[in-house]
Amino acid sequence: MDREIPKEEIKKRRNKRIIRAAAIVFIIFTCFIIVEKWLGQSVNRSDLIFSTVDRGTIEVSVNASGKVVPIFEEIINSPINSRIIETYKKSGDPVDAGTPILKLDLQSAETDYKKGQDDEQMRISKLQQMKVDQNTKLTDLTMQIRVAQMKLSRMRVEMHSERYLDSIGASTRDNVHQKEMNYNVARIELEQQKKQLINERLSCAAEYKVQKLDLDMFIKSLGEIRRTLEDAKIRAPRKAILTYINNQIGSQITQGQQVAVISDLSHFKITGEIADSYGDRISVGGKAIVKIGNKTINGIISSVTPLSKNGVINFTVQLKDDKNSVLRSGLNTDIYVINSVKSDVMRIANSAYYTGPGVYDLFVANSNGEIVKRKVKLGEAGFDYVEVLSGLKPGDKVVVSDMNDYKDKNKLKLKN
Structure with missing residues (x-):
């Protein structure tokens, strides 16, 4: 029959198993460390x-x-001080040349332009009136010269007749001297009138040129206002993509402020x-x-x-x-x-x-x-x-x- 194993023997055997297991764990751990270190030296x-x-x-x-x-990008700025009334496009929309982008309030600018047009007509009328007055004045001077020439011709005939009468004893030397003096005075006055006519023509031409230049400058400035009004109708200058637009309706904008950007994104x-x-x-x-x-x-x-x-x-x-x-x-x-x-x-x-x-x-x-x-x-x-x-x-x-x-x-x- 079987004998009962002493407790001391059982305890000794259990301790051996524990020691053996611990040794195995230690060996495995040591190998793992060695392998890990070896792997760290490779790639x-x-x-x-x-x-x-x-x-x-x-x-x-x-x-x-x-x-x-x-490759192409254009910034569109407001040409006038105004406010945004309406927008027709949004960012990312394609636009063709001439496509309306947004609308500005142009009432005040258009009123100023119409006043300028009225002023232009008034200036043109004044220039035409000045031209008529100058022509009338020059015509009067020309007629006065013609009359003076006729008087001078008559005086020359009288002077020659008086000389003839004096040569046949029918007149006196004083009468001849008087006729000669009258003729010379009339001749000098005619020369003075001719110079006055020349100077008057030069003066009228210069005055007309100044007034005409002033009118041309005004017409040119009015043309700039007209172009500004056209530019204020914000349109796309060419075919592109609208990459930015100020869409704040009612907001005030100043002259030169950016309102839109178009770009060629191709x-x-x-x-x-x-x-x-x-x-x-x-x-x-x-x-x-x-x-x-x-x-x-x-x-x-x-x-x-x-x-x-x-x-x-x-x-x-x-x-x-x-x-x-x-x-x-x-x-x-x-x-x-x-x-x-x-x-x-x-x-x-x-x-x-x-x-x-x-x-x-x-x-x-x-x-x-x-x-x-x-x-x-x-x-x-x-x-x-x-x-x-x-x-x-x-x-x-x-x-x-x-x-x-x-x-x-x-x-x-x-x-x-």
């Missing part, structure tokens, strides 16, 4: 981006920031800015590459502001594909302005690791399935490639993805 090859060092051409560029804007350009220290590297006609997300679009610099403002220079990029689907008004972009070309240089792919010329710690793959940190000196860069000055040779495979998580490591194993 998946598929998580990395490699670039093979080769020789080739680099289009050297400088970075600038930019914004997508419509074509775009880039407005960029770059530090003025790079001003010598940017010029009209230069090549530029615009990056929006993962998309790149080539372009040409079409204009550069001549002056620096707040330490930056503004410029405009005309895109070769200005209708690309990624273009949206207001999007921020990166611009790479090409300023020179380097041929037959060592190069690697450009990526986020590059922040400018200098010495970098880059991981390079070796034949043992590892990547090893190496000091590499880099030069100038383009959009696609960075110039390698030293530390690498053609054929080396360099990690160009973000390695900040491993910046304290000198060597990592590659896992397939």
Whole structure:
């Protein structure tokens, strides 16, 4: 028959099992720590981006920031002080040339214009009356001269007759002298009248010219008022999209205040800015590459502001594909302005690791399935490639993805 196991034996066996289980747990935990540490020294090859060092051409560029804007945008301002009575469109609506956009209160301006028209007619009438008065005055002077000429002719005949009578003893020398004096006085008076006529003609012409010029200026100013009234009937100047409209009915607006904006949202350009220290590297006609997300679009610099403002220079990029689907008004972009070309240089792919010329710690793959940190000196860069000055040779495979998580490591194993 079975014997009962002593309690001491049972307790001893239980303690052995506990010790054995604890040892197993400790061994498993120690192995886990070792494996975890070993895994921390490795990285998946598929998580990395490699670039093979080769020789080739680099289009050297400088970075600038930019914004997508419509290739055409026009701000419509109020030409007069008025208030908004009615709006016919809303933001986002397409408009054709001549399409009414909003209505301003023009009653006061139209009243002033009608008064101006009445004033114009009055000025024209006054000018015509002045012309009639001048013609009458000149005609009177002309008739007086003709009469004076007739009198002078008669006096000349009388003077010659008196001389003849004096020669035959039928007159006296005093009578001849009197006739001669009368003739000379009449001749001088005729010359004076002729000069007066000439001066009067010049004076009338000058006065008429001044009054006519004043009338022309008034008519011109009235024409400006008429054009202002036409402009105050706010219409779209061309086919576009209405991107802004002041739709506050009844609100007062001042002359020159913005009331609407129309834009061509089918074509775009880039407005960029770059530090003025790079001003010598940017010029009209230069090549530029615009990056929006993962998309790149080539372009040409079409204009550069001549002056620096707040330490930056503004410029405009005309895109070769200005209708690309990624273009949206207001999007921020990166611009790479090409300023020179380097041929037959060592190069690697450009990526986020590059922040400018200098010495970098880059991981390079070796034949043992590892990547090893190496000091590499880099030069100038383009959009696609960075110039390698030293530390690498053609054929080396360099990690160009973000390695900040491993910046304290000198060597990592590659896992397939």
